Structure formats: structure tokens, C-alpha cells
Amino acid sequence: MCGVARPLDAIGDWWSLLIIRDAFNGLRRFGEFQKNLGLAKNILSARLRNLVAHGIMDIEPASDGSPYQEYVLTEKGRGLFPLLVALRQWGEDFFFEPDEKHVLLVDRKVGMPVRKLELRSQDGRVLGPEDTVVTWPPETGDLEA
Amino acid sequence: MCGVARPLDAIGDWWSLLIIRDAFNGLRRFGEFQKNLGLAKNILSARLRNLVAHGIMDIEPASDGSPYQEYVLTEKGRGLFPLLVALRQWGEDFFFEPDEKHVLLVDRKVGMPVRKLELRSQDGRVLGPEDTVVTWPPETGDLEA
């Protein structure tokens, strides 16, 4: 239960992941987020406040010297990159018709689409859901169990 | 915009990912989900209906021969495994104190924790957010552009 529910408390609403997605794309200002997402300002304000409270975003002075503030991802926020990629790739696989155009995530350096995320074992095998189990770590004294 | 928002329409509420998490853990019956998650039955019913409508889950006759039905993940639903893993690993990294016990995702075969998800380029380099960009695929006739 605790493995997933805590993180969901921080980002488990519709708008927060979109805000985070936009932050990864370089948006920083309240008005930028609001314009790009088209959500109500009071909801955006509440969401940004929640993301700041959870340490996913910080508020910094505006980078252009103006008296405004900007919202930037923290390390914790940037840690959501794999999740956003997973969401994007799931969408690519299952939400578009084969011929339907949609944005792609590409490697800047060579302009090629990136690989699909794969879960791997410590020794490099690709793992599916049936290959894994959620379990409690052994007690410290049980290292030989 | 379209890369992430469509999938979020299907699973971007607090309960759906928890339901899907439980489905990955083998729960199948309405009552099992309801008991394990403790959510209101009308909300569970609505969520399951939404997941079925989006093709993420199917309803099958109960596997024990009883006259009941079970909810099982479809291929599309199972495609959410990386996302759930990403969420879990983000939680492990940022939501627990260093000494705090929490469940782990382990490789059944050898009992070892799995690797962290990493995004990689086609040629195998590990990629961070700054190494990637979301872009539209070239037009079919622009293959040399």
C-alpha cells in the first residue's frame, strides 16, 4: 500500500502531472502554465502550492531580473522524468491509431526516438509484471534468510 | 499537449492507479478491490467502469466457477507496468526516510531488487530530461530534412 499511495498523494490529480510536464518543457511563470494548460487560475495556484509544499517545485526569483517569481522543478521533481516518459510511451502505444501523428520524445543529440523504457533485473534480464513481486525487505538480522 | 493528456484522461485520478496497482498484484473481484482500498463502492464501480470503457480492464467470468465476474487487466492495462514501476521507484527515492522500511519491488527469480528504470537512447546512452525533446515526427516526404 505504502509503495504507491504516498507518491500519489503528491501528484495523483489530473493537473499536477501536466504542470510538471510543462515544467520539464521549460515553462516557469504562473502565466505560462496558465496559458498553456488553460486551467482556472485558482486551481493552478492551489496545484503549484501543493507541488511546492511537497518539495517537487521551488519558487525562485525570475531569471530575467523582473520582480516576478518562477516555478522550477527540484531534484525531487526532476525524479519524475521516468514516470512522465512511461506515461508518454504508454500513450504512444495505446492511444493513437497506427497512422495518427503524435509528438515523439527524441534524443537531442542524434534526433532519434528514444528506446522504450524496460524494467531490468540486477543482472540485466528484462522483467515483466509476472517476473516481479512487491515485498518487504528482510530484517537487518535476516541477511541469510 | 497530446502526448500526455490523452492517457491522463484514462488514469489521471487518484483511485484508478491504485486499482490498477492492485490488479497487477492479482486482485480480481469487486469486493477484493473495495476491501483492500477502502474506497466507496459507488466510486469503485465508476472507476472500474471507466477502466473497462478505456480498454484497460476486461470483465471475465470468475475463475473459480462461481456466478460472479472478475476484472482483469488487458494488454493495454498491462502496458502500464513501467508507469507503476516508475511511480514506485520515485516514491522509494523521495518519500521515505533513509532508515524507513518500505516495500520493495524484487525479481522473483533471484529475490534481488530490480534496477532503477533508465531512459536510454537508441544506441544505449542514458538520457536525462535535458537530453531529450518532444517533437513532431517529420512529414513522410521529409525523410531527408
Place this chain on the structure above:
DNA sequence: CTGCTGTGGTTGCATATTGAAACCACGAAA
């Protein structure tokens, strides 16, 4: 047979959240 329990919902209504739109305060530019 009746009554009870278990299952999978549905319904009615209170509470919480979201969303639209108006309003506000401040700074900068014309």
C-alpha cells in the same frame, strides 16, 4: 422451507473539489 451471509452493485444526499469569472494589488510602460 426460512434466514443469514456474501457478493456486486445502485441510490440519495451531504461534503469536498473544481471551474468560471470577477475582483484585487502591484509594477512597468506609454
Place this chain on the structure above:
DNA sequence: TTTCGTGGTTTCAATATGCAACCACAGCAG
């Protein structure tokens, strides 16, 4: 000075969630 841009806050209607009661059916026990 006025206007515009920015980043909110406030008010209230609409929508979603949650609680608890209710319902229908199947199966089992007495």
C-alpha cells in the same frame, strides 16, 4: 496620469467524492 501585464484571491455554481442505506441474487445452514 492611464493602461497593460503579472500573479494571484474571492465568490459562487457545477461537478465529483464519500457515506450509508438499500437492493437483488446466490448459496449455505438450520
